[in-house]
């Protein structure tokens with residue numbers, strides 16, 4: 001991937017710029033701060049597009065290829081826009097043994113989408129993830145930044161309904 005001069009210039013807001021300075025102050029080298037800076041970029045721009053990768057590479061003194069490598073290695077970075085409620089089902093061993101695939105299928109079927117897709121109204125995206133690090137309470141779904149553990153079909157239905165109705169979700 002090489003720099004594309006045709007791409008629209010991106011820039012962090014003043015607030016995000018201050019957050020980035022704070023992040024950088026906690027690391028010995030700029031490069032070590034790449035993961036949290038990418039998180040910040042994802043929060044700021046919604047997802048990590050090619051343009052965002054180029055912007056982050058520029059401010060971190062890295063090449064776009066070095067940033068892309070990290071973005072594609074970790075599943076927590078969204079390479080395309082996601083819905084307001086991003087259901088991320090863990091499908092690694094413990095969760096898989098407790099039926100995470102079936103739960104994911106059932107969420108897709110209720111929402112009328114396939115894994116990796118977003119509903120037409122932009123409200124829901126369903127994705128599969130590798131281990132979320134909460135294997136003892138499998139199966140787990142992460143909705144945006146929050147984990148919902150020991151998931152079962154009833155709990156999943158309640159979560160979807162609450163999202164649809166804009167109610168707070170109960171972990």
Ligand code: FES
Pocket residue numbers: 090091092093094095096130131132133134135136138139140
């Ligand atoms: S296997 Fe699902 S959280 Fe680890």
